[in-house]
Amino acid sequence: MVRVRFAPSPTGYLHIGGARTALFNWLYAKAKHGAFVLRIEDTDAQRSKKEYLDEILYSLKWLGFGWDEIYYQSERFDRYTALAKKLLAEGKAYLASNIPDTEMAQPATQQAIIFKVTPQKIKIYDLIRGEIEFDADTIKDQVLIKSDGTPTYNFACVVDDAEMKITHVIRGDDHISNTPKQILLYQALGFTLPEFAHLPLILSKGGGRLSKRKGATAISDYHKMGYLAEALVNYLLLLGWSPGSNRELIDIGEAIALFDIKNINKTAAVLDLDKLDWMNNQYLKNADASKLADAIIPSLLEKQLIDKDNFDRNYIVSLVKLFQARLTTLNDFADWADFFFLDDVSIDQAAEKKFLTRDFSREFSLFAERLNALDTFDITGIEAAFRALVKELNIEAKTLIHPVRVALTGKTIGPGLFEVIYYLGKERTAKRLSKFIKKEKG
């Protein structure tokens, strides 16, 4: 039975790199019908924050990476201590001769337990990279239990991976040099070795490690920005892995079927969000409008475009259909479709300058009359009325379409004008048009 784990430390938010590590672990578990274990590495009480933990758990759920088991290292200190003492008793570890001279005087009360590294060659068989050899001469003796009684990362990690019966340790490249240290610990403790796979790192745009300054945005922020979890997962999937074909849009179910750890590449990838934008649009375009509407409603409420207790969901669904092919993020909807919800549209200055260049009173009032006279106020009827009018006036359709759009929406861009008029309704269309009609004198 395959058992993998994702082991975040709640000392920061879940970002792209962590999310991708979680994705590959989760995917591997699903592909092998194994278990996905979540282990919270909260041994550093000072830096661990509940706020971060909540964000990590929330984001993992949002991405769809549900876990089968969850453990907290802070609840397992007795295990680490017991095993460190065992190594001490066996002579494989020793007590630090003195308290660290370097750091601030913590209420440290005990001597650190340190593991004795014995000279030897250590071989790693990495599922992605193949064989890697290290010389233990380059590795210093390892602290197991610090003088404040808490375990070090490498020790807690080994104890947990072994006791949680993790079969495959899939983690970032940055842990590659931790692996020989850990292997030594496995051997000393008499544990069986798991398989190791080290994922290439994700680099920020200018090169270098992903940092807050360079694009290491929290996953929850992508959610807030209006990205779809499916799109983000698809994007992450293609960052370091390829199905071998030229497929770009792959849903998670297919990914599970297609996933093979051997197809993960060795090269670090640079994070470039342009493709994520494209992908999000692809998912948005093909999504069910009703579901999108539900995801969009919170942003409409937030911008006070609709009233919490009184809005027409079906109307919103219809509008979403009108816009979904042209959205990059869910949040774009509130920006582009605001005129459907506001009583007074604010006319974009540049738009007005560009298209309302002269007085359109005559055209607007004629068009308003025709719309008013319509038996059935539907899209084809509106279009027919409009076409007939421009023909009579002997002008090109677009010379009137643009001014009308600006008058109705305040913008130069948007969905087809006849759809806009239909969803705006007869009343509001007439009202907005009338603002640009100068009253005849006498």
Place this chain on the structure above:
RNA sequence: GGCCCCAUCGUCUAGCCUGGUCCAGGACGAAUGGUUCUCAGCCAUUAAACACCGGUUCAAAUCCGGUUGGGGCUACCA
């Protein structure tokens, strides 16, 4: 500095293991053109890469070595 990892278009990548089918394919982005009314979308076209040097071989993006470049680790952080 030491140890380790990596190296195909600007970016994500296919191809590399099992050399010839690759004057290197796809996608994003860019540019250009087409498309009922704008934008988006869609369609079409174009520009764009095997880091370098040497070796093996009839033949190398593919195998080997070196150089250079990038990255990681080198904590009583995780």
